[in-house]
Amino acid sequence: MNQSQNLNPPKAFLVGGKQTPPFVIPSQVQDHLTVLRLFSELRQRVENTSAEDLGLEYFPPADEKERRWSVFVGYAVERFERWCKALRPEHCEQGIALIMPPLDVFMVWHTYLLNPGWFIEDVVRIPTLKGLWEAGKALAAALGMGLGELLQTIPADEDHHIHNWEKMTATPFDPFKSLSTVIDKTIICPKCGMANRAPFLHADGTGFHQVNFTIVCQNTDHYCGFKITHDVLAMRKLLDDLLAPETRTNEPLAQSFLAGTLYTPGNTKNIAYARRVKTAILQAEFFTPRTEIDVPTTRTIMQKAKYSFAIIKSAIYTQLKTDERL
Template identity: 35%
Template sequence: MNEALPPSLHSNRMEEGGRLTEDVPSAYAFPATFIIGSKRTSAPLVNSAQLKGHLALLHAFARLRQRVDGFDGYVKQAIPLMPDDLERRWAWFVGLAVERFSSWCLNLEFYDIYEKPIEDVLPPIDVMMVWHAYMLNPGWYVEDCDRLPILAHLKVVGKVFAQSLPRLSRILISEPSDIRVRNWDWRTRRLFDPLEDAIRQVAKTIYCPTCRCPLQAPLMTSEGQGYLQQYFGIRCPQLSCKDQPTITKDVLGARKLAEDLVRNDGTISTYLAGTLQTPLLELDIDLATLVKDKFLAASKFARPRKSTEEQWIVSILRKTHYRLDKIKEAMTRRFDRRIVPRIMSAYVSDHPFSVELVGAVLRQGSFVKKMHDLLWTRPDFFQSREDEVALQHAVARYHAFLDLMSSSPVSFFVPTLDIDLAWHTHQLMAYNYNEDCRTYVERFVDHDDKVEENQLSLSFDITCRAWQNRFGVRYAHCGCPLPGETIGQKLLRLISSYTQSPSYLVPPDRPDLLAATHPSDHNAVFAMHQQKSGERAQAARRRKFEKRRKQEEQLIKEGKLDPRVAERTRAHEQAFLVPVPIYFMYGPVMVGCAAGTGSFVDSSGGVGGGSSCAVGVGGCGASGAVCGSSAGGSGSGGCGGSGGGGGCG
């Protein structure tokens, strides 16, 4: 492994008292290339300029959330059904943004892409927020853009957007151009400002699953049955539909799935969502064909004699009582049940997208908040070259993370916040990301958008040990801040103590930057189907977390712990410790992805079989706590996920 690592950067001359001499370079010696698995990159897969563009985007998202939270009495008067509770209000607003994103996707034109600069094509920031969350589900995003003709233009705009990431900071600090606003208004027939549009847009056109007549579904009702609310339901007034159940999101999703089962137009659109993109093949037509043929052999999906495609669709709906669970039951009888949940997750509403985008945006909110709270999204935070070293360090750690994943294809690995930032940035370049994964990791690495929180603790411990074994440095860092005026100086001082390890993996020692090596938890969800065991695990983690805090307070009183270190710990929310699943999804190549494979951990580590609700996270590598005191002991657990995109009424 040693020949795969760029040489360490060492501080060769230091004055007494720890001051750097002039012979020490002020900038971080950032590697020009990285080794991932058995191959060396020709250049970094992501760079600090792209990270800055992404951070500018997150800054805009954070400001948008602040604006929505601050909606005043005038807005409440104009939108009387807008929720007062801030979390419900945000869910309502995100629901509106998803509708606006859908309108934008469906109305993009060739001229918009090839005749205009990106700053005149970009949609409003709320729509960009939804697009951003969509791209952070890279497996679904790439497959959808290839499979769905209505997303063909989005695919091309996405490539232009990826090339423009380094310029995004400048674009976002400027007022939207008149051309950009007019282009949006003309294409979507909606107002550019999301608040003004929210006042005007009060209903959504849906189509009856049986007779296909258009229906105006209110977005919000006082009874909580609007399209954006948890208990959405509407009846079709046509007499021919009197026996049809109330139209809900599930019923609309069943219609969408029945349409895809019936479709056979000789194009890639013929195949079901979730069956084309696999870790080893970008388009596995053979698998997708096999899956669909197996499903269509089910009696409930049989085509009535002399029926049209529309009649066939309605026949499937009636035989399954317009219920997704009945369709799932029929599918599971015909094919490997492991693929069915993935397919079904793409059919939860009438939107064309295979990702439930409201929930995706809400889950990303936690990550946006953490980047904002760390001040990383502040426009001037990485202005100097010395301070930019923190972003270079994140890029270096991300490449190491990819190398770690290439070493063990059947394991969960948990990114830290800094790695997750670089990883997310890479995913915003969707087709580069797809190609890079297949070239260097030798399979597609999907970003699991939601993971049950009780799966996570052991996975983070495995990641820490694997990282320590492979690179010889700790994965997450804690300890007292070292002297130094700038981030760059602190990095040089810190890495001088690492004489055998790759120094570009050692972080600058500043509390708000060390905090970025905290586990990234934004995708954690609570397992409602295992509620009792989940609550017990949460309670156990909370007890350990509180015990650790009391120990820290005692150590501070005894003068054995720097209060600044403890404060950094307390500033963190408890981590959910989200793993990255590396898995083969289908048929004979399905490989289990339990957290504790232990296949790459040395015998002293003793990582055993996978436990889905291990409590506490042990040391990173040799010993010590994840994000806090050197008192070691209990790791930070997690409780209470942000959940999916539930109702807001």
Template identity: 35%
Template sequence: MFDDPPPPYAITTNEPHLAPGILQTQGSTVPRSLNSTAHLRLLGAFKALRSTVEENLGAQLPDTVAGLDAAQRWAWFVGLAVDRFERWAAFVSSKALKSWVKTDFPPLDVLMVWHAYMLNPRWYAEDCERLPLLASLKGLGDRLLPAVPWILVKIEIGDPTTYHPSGPRETSWAARTGMPWDPFEASREMIHRRMKCPKCHKEVETPYLTPEGTGYAQRKFAVACSSCRLLITKEGLGLAKFADDLVSDHKTPHVGFGVYFAGTLHTEMKTTDELRANRIKNAFVRANALSSRTQITRAQWRQEILEKFNYSIAALPAAVSLLLLDGGGRRIVNRILSAYTDDRPFSIDLVGAVIRQGSFIDKMYSFGWTQADFFDGPQDEAVLVHAITRYHA
């Protein structure tokens, strides 16, 4: 699993302080308390970042967020972090673990998004197979999953709340992503987001926030294409992403795999079940609601679907809910379509994933477990070891 000798954050089941009557799986590993405490410190850093944004204490956030309440301000910030994560994923390498932490480890806001992504392991594993964007993260998978070695991160970068990268590290990040390392500095520059119009494919620039609440980071997002005047919404962008996957030839290799629907390639039994993904894709292709006319190009087929559903994915579930998909029917349809909610490449709403994780972080914070010195005493350490033992059992 690792190029180096067994790291200090993993222990085998024959460790003397773990209950031998409970832990009987030979050769398996469980987190050591050092790694768990480092992980809890990281959660504390996420909590501190959120508090800084929600209360706007020293963050010097743009004036456009001044009128937002705390929850809206945090959702806006997380949206920017997701876009920063996407830029980082495009260049991150999969080199040896220790050097990787020193040269490719992302800023705290990007790490927070990645952390939430990995907490949805089936979606994350499949996306690493399905999306060319995540090819390098897939390469890191054998070393970082299922248990990220947070103690190594702590050793290399120290306290995540006060970590400052070197000058060359900041310069490298800026050159590769086109934005500052510091998320607050970046937030003052990330005013607009670029996307393609689903209808005419022209590039459209839209603000993240507007006074009317129609910015990309807001619930009522809508922007008119300056070229064809189509009113672009998240529902329209989701349908366009779905149509792109539908009309793409899944029989032709595409960076290792064909273009399959999200939620169909990874199963409990197989990391990449191409036969199943093919069956489901073909069932959608043959559906009356989605089938194409004869002698039509793929681009025309895509446009036909967008027009038929009036540039919104909202009506699609009802149109395909009766498909017999490996006996799963509506359940599989709902799982697939849940991945097509906007134009971002990922199969889950990463903004929502980060926000949902906040409630767990709040609990750890209220327990005091994210404090730097909480587990320094032997009695507190025993509590954590007991929790690890119960987790493994």
């Protein structure tokens, strides 16, 4: 008999004058506590890991434990993104054990689930998240049914489960090994369109996973020299979403709208509101064509704003302020 059975909890509680069954059972609480303990242990291990331990030229020094952790989480997010993109609903049919990601990736997933509004909206907007949605159902079914034990089981290298993970993400299952094998990422220059390799970590703090991320575009054919930062990449993403046409063949309509506008209180797919927001923004002078043949693109708008995200944001806020319904 396990500990949760010994607790012998009541079968119902009196809530608002009604007998109500418990929302959670002791074994679920135990599993969740195990999850939180494993996250805490992972953090301690990361904070006590050095560049030498990892075989890296640079990892934040021992007196920057917070930075060690934030860099590690950056890698975990990268690994989570790769896993989400590769995960298909059919992968989840056999239950969570066969698809359970490594602990660092599970931690990012857990954090995502802590904000259910954003998570549901993303699933509605982004077709590639359908696999993650199905995985979430398998995860919920495992809570209180051995999830904690599953997370503590370290799979063997030859395990089918590990092989699948490596095939899906092209990164080692062990997050610490991954730190020294996945070292950079391709970034397309927003100005000239050339692919650049951006290191995840740099001793001067300008790596992709660091606060002061900057790379200078290496396009030598047409000397570009554009400084690419997180701010510039965020601006490009917002403009891409803003300019995406509403109807795309064989793609869900919800994908055409801006993040944060589709999910409204009481309505997880408020197309009318999302459309109103996007239409209002696009009516700003900044985004309207100057001539009949002028079709604004992400690149032309960025040029017009002198690559300043602050100018783009100001144009959007000014426009939204004029519409009282938004």
